Amino acid sequence: MIDRRKFRTILLLVLFVGFYLGCLLQTPVSAKTTVVVQNNTTKSLELNTTSELGSEYWKRKSTYVLPGERAEIYKTNRDDGVTDNHTYHFTTEVIVKNPKTKDTIRQFPENFALRLKLHGSTIGSHMWQSVRDQANEQHDWHDDRKKWNASMNIGDHQWNVKYWAYFTGGDDNVEYVFQEEYPLxxxxxxxxxxxxxxxxxxxxxxxxxxxxxxxxxxxxxxxxxxxxxxxxxxxxxxxxxxxxxxxxxxxxxxxxxxxxxxxxxxxxxxxxxxxxxxxxxxxxxxxxxxxxxxxxxxxxxxxxxxxxxxxxxxxxxxxxxxxxxxxxxxxxxxxxxxxxxxxxxxxxxxxxxxxxxxxxxxxxxxxxxxxxxxxxxxxxxxxxxxxxxxxxxxxxxxxxxxxxxxxxxxxxxxxxxxxxxxxxxxxxxxxxxxxxxxxxxxxxxxxxxxxxxxxxxxxxxxxxxxxxxxxxxxxxxxxxxxxxxxxxxxx
Missing domain, CATH: 3.60.10.10 (Endonuclease/exonuclease/phosphatase)
Structure with a gap:
């Protein structure tokens, strides 16, 4: 014969677990990726982002990152609007400005760019991150969480650009860090x-x-x-x-x-x-x-x-x-x-x-x-x-x-x-x-x-x-x- 106290305890536990799982199933998992820029330089960065993905499925956050500051640049959906077996690119052109005069510092021959690629699948999408350098060369695409490096030249200073994807609990975010390397x-x-x-x-x-x-x-x-x-x-x-x-x-x-x-x-x-x-x-x-x-x-x-x-x-x-x-x-x-x-x-x-x-x-x-x-x-x-x-x-x-x-x-x-x-x-x-x-x-x-x-x-x-x-x-x-x-x- 089952002890009534034990029965009530088991019943309450089953009800609690069922309620918890029900809440999880009703809570939508965030299928979004945010691209972040950390500006560790003395120059201002103007960031212009374009994409083949419809504008209703992604959102610009910041278009300007001041010296020493950090900002979210854009957030994109990884599910809605991303069609199965289709590829979508995000290109963020980096325009460097003098923070005192607001003048643009010209890059040769082309502006550096941050790049993101999404490939639609039956559920969600697959993501890669990369850069396009000042010689207009596309660097390798990466779909891991390793840290990758690229370089760019601004005047007589070389900048290092480090980038990687990182775990958020849902879809990964991507971070780009611009670091000014001073000439010895x-x-x-x-x-x-x-x-x-x-x-x-x-x-x-x-x-x-x-x-x-x-x-x-x-x-x-x-x-x-x-x-x-x-x-x-x-x-x-x-x-x-x-x-x-x-x-x-x-x-x-x-x-x-x-x-x-x-x-x-x-x-x-x-x-x-x-x-x-x-x-x-x-x-x-x-x-x-x-x-x-x-x-x-x-x-x-x-x-x-x-x-x-x-x-x-x-x-x-x-x-x-x-x-x-x-x-x-x-x-x-x-x-x-x-x-x-x-x-x-x-x-x-x-x-x-x-x-x-x-x-x-x-x-x-x-x-x-x-x-x-x-x-x-x-x-x-x-x-x-x-x-x-x-x-x-x-x-x-x-x-x-x-x-x-x-x-x-x-x-x-x-x-x-x-x-x-x-x-x-x-x-x-x-x-x-x-x-x-x-x-x-x-x-x-x-x-x-x-x-x-x-x-x-x-x-x-x-x-x-x-x-x-x-x-x-x-x-x-x-x-x-x-x-x-x-x-x-x-x-």
Missing amino acids: PTNVPEKLSDEWNRSHLNILTYNIYMRPRSARGAFRLNGQMIRAKMIPDKIPGYDMIVFQEAFDGGVRTELLDRLKKSYPYQSRVLGSQRGLEWNGGVVTVSKWPLVSQKQQLFKDVCSGNDCGADKGVLYVKINKVSKENENNFFHIFGTHLNAGDWKIQKQQLQIIRNFLDAQQIPQTEPVLFAGDMNIRKDTDEYKEMLAILGADYLPEKQLRGHSYTDDGVINKLNEGSRTYVDYVLYSTSHMKPDESSFAEVRMLRSNDEWKEFPHEKAMWDLSDHFPVYASYHFDAWNPSFYVPLFAGPLL
């Missing part, structure tokens, strides 16, 4: 004379956001070690690099060890760690010998959270040797000013200026100031900063790349606004750069998405700031490119 600085002087080379400096300033993973009792992880392993592959070929926020000792060691082969000459970190106080976070690496290095700390000239770091200015003198028994000195002052509070920043700038004056550097040798100044380029404080340091920056026509170094709109490690606060300035009392010089904000991003924890959204960014690359050329034989320290009457 070493490719420039190799074609030029030793005279040109010894008067030129390729320098990068980079706030790398490597705050201590365990600080003041808190455990703060934002991919410091992951990013420290990725960054070195993105920064080869410079003469020297000035890092800021290299606070975490273990992370800094990992980073510097990976850079040792390319940059064998490495400075000490600014300041020191004492108790709960961080070091100053500034460190310099160089291809060329460090003749000398000195530090001047800000000490108690600070405010807010910045008083928890041993900030100041790190001075290094490098010798860019191109010939035996020949010296070519460059002087670099690396720093990271207080986050806000102009009164404090002003005092810190005066400390840097006094420290510079004490070095008694010959006016015929270049002097640069590199770092995160935490002062916006469009403010009166910026002009006063230049006056205190006796420095200047390049005019707008010689500034390239992204419009901001600190971009909270597109940088997922950054939660702030959009500002330009990182610079490589030059001293106007010493040898000055000529008009061939330029500075470029480089949108360095990882080749693949990363995350610290499984529950987090994946990210491309390597820091909360974008670095500034300055290509400075100093004409040693032209007296108009330096200003005498003492002016007197002509004899």
Whole structure:
């Protein structure tokens, strides 16, 4: 005889399973594919999509993807309207634009294009993804979930285009990632004379956001070690690099060890760690010998959270040797000013200026100031900063790349606004750069998405700031490119 309690339990279970299966059968499975574009470049992308499939069966989403942003381009039905044994193509022409002027950047001989192919079957359809390159060559079609690569040229920059299909629970989506590959600085002087080379400096300033993973009792992880392993592959070929926020000792060691082969000459970190106080976070690496290095700390000239770091200015003198028994000195002052509070920043700038004056550097040798100044380029404080340091920056026509170094709109490690606060300035009392010089904000991003924890959204960014690359050329034989320290009457 069946126990009544067991019978009721079994009956309820059968009813529940039947109800659940009924809901599943009544819920239509989404037979759709969405094409997504991630724009990891400093240019805007205009995307024009056409297809043989009737317009009522697919929908355009975005036709414009701004620098650093991600967008859905179109969504297509994989069942309705897709006739059995018929093939339908989607072609998305990529038009590259200057985000500042809105001008189209011409591609040769043809515009690059993203391509999708659907082949109808009795139920649903089969899908392939591909690209058409600038030579108008159709690349192989792929119906798997592997990652495939293509390349395109925009000006003197090569772009890598990575694309793949990925699982969604229904039909796959397709993603295309445009990645800007920056030309290595070493490719420039190799074609030029030793005279040109010894008067030129390729320098990068980079706030790398490597705050201590365990600080003041808190455990703060934002991919410091992951990013420290990725960054070195993105920064080869410079003469020297000035890092800021290299606070975490273990992370800094990992980073510097990976850079040792390319940059064998490495400075000490600014300041020191004492108790709960961080070091100053500034460190310099160089291809060329460090003749000398000195530090001047800000000490108690600070405010807010910045008083928890041993900030100041790190001075290094490098010798860019191109010939035996020949010296070519460059002087670099690396720093990271207080986050806000102009009164404090002003005092810190005066400390840097006094420290510079004490070095008694010959006016015929270049002097640069590199770092995160935490002062916006469009403010009166910026002009006063230049006056205190006796420095200047390049005019707008010689500034390239992204419009901001600190971009909270597109940088997922950054939660702030959009500002330009990182610079490589030059001293106007010493040898000055000529008009061939330029500075470029480089949108360095990882080749693949990363995350610290499984529950987090994946990210491309390597820091909360974008670095500034300055290509400075100093004409040693032209007296108009330096200003005498003492002016007197002509004899």
